[in-house]
Every structure is written in structure tokens, then in C-alpha cells.
Amino acid sequence: MPKALITGITGQDGSYLAELLLKQGYDVVGMVRRTSTVNFHRIAHIQNKVQIVLGDLLDQFSLVHILEEYQPDEVYNLAAQSFVPASWNQPVFTGEVTALGVTRMLDAIRIVNPNIRLYQASSSEMFGKVVEVPQRETTPFYPRSPYGAAKVYGHWITINYRESYGLHATSGILFNHESPRRGLEFVTRKISYHAALIKLGRADELRLGNLDARRDWGFAGDYVKAMWLMLQQDEPDDYVVATGETHSVVEFLEAAFGCVNLDWHDYVVQDPKFMRPAEVDLLVGDPSKAGKKLGWEPTVSFPALVEMMVQADIDLLEKGEKAL
Numbered sequence: 112m113p114k115a116l117i118t119g120i121t122g123q124d125g126s127y128l129a130e131l132l133l134k135q136g137y138d139v140v141g142m143v144r145r146t147s148t149v150n151f152h153r154i155a156h157i158q159n160k161v162q163i164v165l166g167d168l169l170d171q172f173s174l175v176h177i178l179e180e181y182q183p184d185e186v187y188n189l190a191a192q193s194f195v196p197a198s199w200n201q202p203v204f205t206g207e208v209t210a211l212g213v214t215r216m217l218d219a220i221r222i223v224n225p226n227i228r229l230y231q232a233s234s235s236e237m238f239g240k241v242v243e244v245p246q247r248e249t250t251p252f253y254p255r256s257p258y259g260a261a262k263v264y265g266h267w268i269t270i271n272y273r274e275s276y277g278l279h280a281t282s283g284i285l286f287n288h289e290s291p292r293r294g295l296e297f298v299t300r301k302i303s304y305h306a307a308l309i310k311l312g313r314a315d316e317l318r319l320g321n322l323d324a325r326r327d328w329g330f331a332g333d334y335v336k337a338m339w340l341m342l343q344q345d346e347p348d349d350y351v352v353a354t355g356e357t358h359s360v361v362e363f364l365e366a367a368f369g370c371v372n373l374d375w376h377d378y379v380v381q382d383p384k385f386m387r388p389a390e391v392d393l394l395v396g397d398p399s400k401a402g403k404k405l406g407w408e409p410t411v412s413f414p415a416l417v418e419m420m421v422q423a424d425i426d427l428l429e430k431g432e433k434a435l
């Protein structure tokens with residue numbers, strides 16, 4: 112039975128990836144950091160099928176000890192401080208986790224067992240103020256936030272360990288991917304959740320920042336499949352994973368409020384608090400390499416994704432469950 116270690120298993124992607132790997136017959140180990148209250152809501156349904164181990168990307172020895180004890184064949188490094196606005200509030204912390212955390216993991220692999228395959232969660236946020244449309248593996252980076260800059264470091268150190276030590280270390284440059292398990296602070300989930308709240312009469316406004324930003328939004332369940340496919344290749348490489356379509360925040364609003372037969376103009380208030388010091392205006396990826404080499408393609412369209420998220424939030428609220 113192959114064994115995989117997932118860092119960030121309590122996050123959106125970690126939960127979908129754990130489900131996928133369990134289905135493929137993997138022994139799954141999930142690394143979690145110590146918190147004062149348990150935050151396993153995304154993996155509650157599979158908690159008895161995975162092994163949970165305490166560790167932190169800030170703590171080099173915890174990574175070494177976990178690799179020594181569990182001897183995984185594959186490591187999926189999904190852990191990060193992943194919320195872009197928080198990276199301006201905590202730029203050094205973001206660099207420690209999202210950038211140097213990658214080096215800590217790479218070095219742990221190099222020391223314990225250089226045959227372990229690594230997936231690094233790189234990001235389309237690295238393209239930032241884009242110099243080419245659509246963005247592909249060869250597009251130069253121009254990060255626009257401390258988060259984006261940290262991801263560029265993580266991306267290049269992964270390539271460097273591949274070239275310096277021959278590690279099977281692969282970077283997936285994933286464009287935005289969403290789901291009902293997306294954190295409530297990200298714009299898609301903020302919109303789907305508020306559309307549901309407003310429809311059920313439990314809120315009367317939604318405060319947002321820049322409505323003109325455009326993103327290439329896909330479904331997280333599709334994107335974790337690409338991560339797994341990358342580690343099944345004989346050679347490590349870098350891959351863009353995207354839908355190839357771009358939509359604005361306004362288009363997301365139209366689709367989400369349309370699902371509940373409301374007009375978003377009646378509820379949305381623009382609030383400077385949610386504007387960013389430097390914005391990424393347009394992201395759209397070219398996933399043709401992932402299509403050709405991995406046989407990967409997205410299965411959920413933009414309207415289907417929006418509807419899935421709004422319906423899930425309506426169901427959640429109608430059941431009286433707390434949104435997390």
C-alpha cells in the first residue's frame with residue numbers, strides 16, 4: 112500500500128486530496144499543527160481512516176521526525192498561510208511558513224530519504240501583474256503580495272532541490288480553485304454564503320472590495336486529481352492547472368445571486384476595507400501541458416461551480432449547521 116503524507120490536511124485541498132488518496136488505496140498520514148480547539152471539520156468524515164500527526168512547517172525537527180517515523184512514498188506540501196490579505200498583516204510569518212517552510216520540507220526529505228516524491232503547492236498568484244495572457248509554465252513571475260513573493264521562493268527552491276539533489280520534486284502552479292469547503296474569507300465562498308444568508312432573510316448586505324478583479328476559477332475536487340497525477344510521472348516537472356476561462360467578481364455575483372433569484376445590486380456594498388494595497392487584476396491559465404502530459408482536464412463548469420457552492424450554503428443554513 113503506498114503511503115502519502117499531506118501537510119495542510121485540515122484545509123480545503125487537503126481534505127479533497129485525502130479523500131482521493133484513500134480511494135486510490137493509499138495509507139494517508141495528515142500533518143496538523145497544534146491548536147487550542149480542534150479544527151478537523153473538513154476531515155471529520157474520514158478522520159478514522161487517516162493517521163493524524165502533530166507537526167509544523169515552522170519546526171524543522173518535527174518534519175524530520177515525521178518522515179523518519181512514517182516513511183511516506185509521497186509528500187503533498189499543501190500547508191501555507193494562504194490568505195493573500197493576511198500576508199500584508201503578517202509578511203514575516205507568511206514568509207516563514209509559505210516560503211521557508213518549503214525549504215524545511217525539502218531538506219527533511221533530502222536528509223531522511225531522497226527517494227520521497229514531493230508535490231509543492233505553487234500558485235497563479237506568482238504571476239501577479241501578468242506579463243503574458245494566458246499564463247503558462249514559462250510566463251515570468253511578477254508577484255503583487257508578500258504571499259505571492261513567498262510562493263515564488265517556494266517554487267524556485269523546489270526547482271533548485273530538484274536540480275541540486277535530483278529530488279523528484281514537482282510544482283503545481285494552480286489557479287484559484289473553490290468548493291463548498293472553501294474558507295469563508297475568500298471571495299467566492301463569501302459571496303455564496305451571503306447569497307444564501309440573504310435569501311433566507313438572515314442578512315441584508317454583502318460588503319466587498321474590488322469587483323473588477325478577474326480569476327480563473329475551477330473546482331478543488333478536480334485540482335487535487337492533478338496533484339496526484341503529477342507525482343505518478345517518471346520525471347518531476349512544473350504544471351499549470353487551470354480551466355482556461357476567466358470571470359470577474361461581478362460575474363460570480365451575478366451567477367450566485369441568480370441562483371437564488373435575487374439582484375446582487377440590491378445588496379452589495381463596496382467597502383475600502385477589502386481593497387488590497389496592490390491588486391492582481393487578471394488571471395487566466397493555459398492548462399494545455401497538464402492536458403497533454405497528465406491527461407488532466409477540469410470537469411466542473413463555472414455556472415455549475417457557483418451553483419454547487421450556493422446550494423451547499425443554503426443546505427448548511429437550513430440544517431442549522433455552523434458555517435466554518
Ligand code: NAP
Pocket residue numbers: 118119120121122123124125142143144146150166167168169188189190191192193194208232233234235284285286287288289294
Ligand atoms: P487552506 O484551506 O488555507 O489550508 C491551508 C492549510 O495549511 C491548513 O490545513 C492549515 O492548518 C495549514 N497550515 C498553515 N500554517 C501551517 C503551519 N505553519 N504548519 C502546518 N500547517 C499549516 O488552503 P487551500 O486552499 O487548501 O490551499 C492549499 C495550498 O495550495 C496552499 O499552500 C495554498 O497556498 C495553495 N494554493 C491554493 C489555491 C486555491 O485557489 N485554493 C491556488 C493555488 C495554490 P490550520 O487548519 O491549522 O490553519
Ligand code: GDD
Pocket residue numbers: 193194195233234235236285286287288296297298299301318319320321322324325326360385386387390391394
Ligand atoms: N477575499 C476577498 N474578500 N476578495 C475580494 C473581496 C472580498 O471582500 N472583494 C473583492 N475581492 C477580490 C480580491 O481583491 C481578489 O482580486 C479576488 O477577489 C480573489 O480574492 P480571494 O478569493 O481572496 O483569492 P486570491 O485570488 O487573492 O487568492 C486565492 O487564489 C490564489 C491562486 O491565485 C488563494 O486561494 C491563494 O492561496 C491562491 O494562491
